[in-house]
Amino acid sequence: MSRMSREFGLVLLGSGILTAEYFTAPSPEDEMEKKADEQAAERTGHPAHHRSHYGHVPLFLFVHSPAYAGNKMGRPASYSPTTRAGGFGGAGRAFSGGGS
């Protein structure tokens, strides 16, 4: 039988950045990104350069994976002129979510 054998950490959910306020505040992006910047600066000693819609993403990426920047959905998208979006999600719109 397999059981949990050790303590473990969370790099995103346990970061303290993803808070309930994110889901309840009318416009959470600014506050979340500010908090992400502050925490990134605390950990690294200098300001974070990347921010995103979800705030916590760049903190992690800044600390762990600077080569692959997070999705900056709070900023203007930079799709190529030959790209269109919005082709997924339509079938699920009538339902509360995709999980089961």
Next chain:
Amino acid sequence: MHRMAVTPRPDWQRKVEALGLHFHTLDGVPYWDESACYTLSRYEVDSIERATYALWEMCLELVQHVIDNRMFGLFLIPPEFEEIVVRSWDEDWPSIYGRFDLAFDGVGPPKLLEFNADTPTGLVEASVAQWHWLKETDDRGDQFNSIHDRLIEAWTATKAFDPAPIHFAAIEGNVEDYITVEYLRDTAIQAGLQTAYLDIEAIGYDTARKRFTDPQNRVITTLFKLYPWEWLTKDTFAPNILTAGTKWIEPPWKAILSCKSILPLLYQLNPDSPFLLPAWFEQPGFGSYVRKPIHAREGANIQVVRNGVAEEETDGSYDTSVCVYQQLSDLKAHDGMYPIIGSWVVHGWACGIGIREDSRMITQNTSRFVPHKMSD
């Protein structure tokens, strides 16, 4: 298996929120409920583990059977998607996880109620929140739970299969789905993968490159989506799935296993299995059974028929024109609550459980998650 009343931790809401479980209360009623817990003996956990491995093996054999016999119509898989289902199976595209929902009375063998093979949730609760609950309330206690470790292992194997960055996507605005995806992304990061999140609505299709891209114009080579295959194949971009070259997690062959048509087919293929309830494609003329739409979720549009009379039915927006029928399993009530065991299989490992309970026999998305521990 016993249900025990226990005292919730002071400030439990803040504690579970710190782990990402912001949806602990729904309409003012706790969804995460630590005013009780279930205790299971080692024998009972062994029974669940054994059933989970057996069911997983039967499911893999079923996929091969469906492919060999071109039975895709039973699962409402569009004909144009059959090739990618087969290819994802033959090329062994990575699969991360699934959750068997089991009826279990602690005495007889666990019985499969359904398999959430494509987009299971309840993951943060089972993997993280109940473990922290256990360590705070009973530091020496044990739990059937190595989900987190196995997830990292699954992503490590995925990285070996293809080390490309992985995009993670969920429907915009759904907290539970978003947290589930972020937790999975968390474990992928810990396996050394490069990742990014985007809403599924933000996925773009570049007609010049014929590839899916993210809002930063990066090609999506591998995508984890908490969005079921039966929806993907109906969306505007569905035809592009076949040519865009994206690897999908969960893979297209999970479109077979996530459909409730597996229930009668599993029973046909394994009539003597102690872990299966009799199930049929045709409505029985008598007896006690449960009608399940083949693509409904979260306990919606379920009808319970007892002795030929409809006894209970849940609301929902799902198509009920195609259903399967499964023999009614009389769940054992504990303090008036009916528990369902959600048994997780991650990277082929039976690695933990989460228990949801309801005062009704039908478990729905409002049913409470109650933590568990082992009694010896």
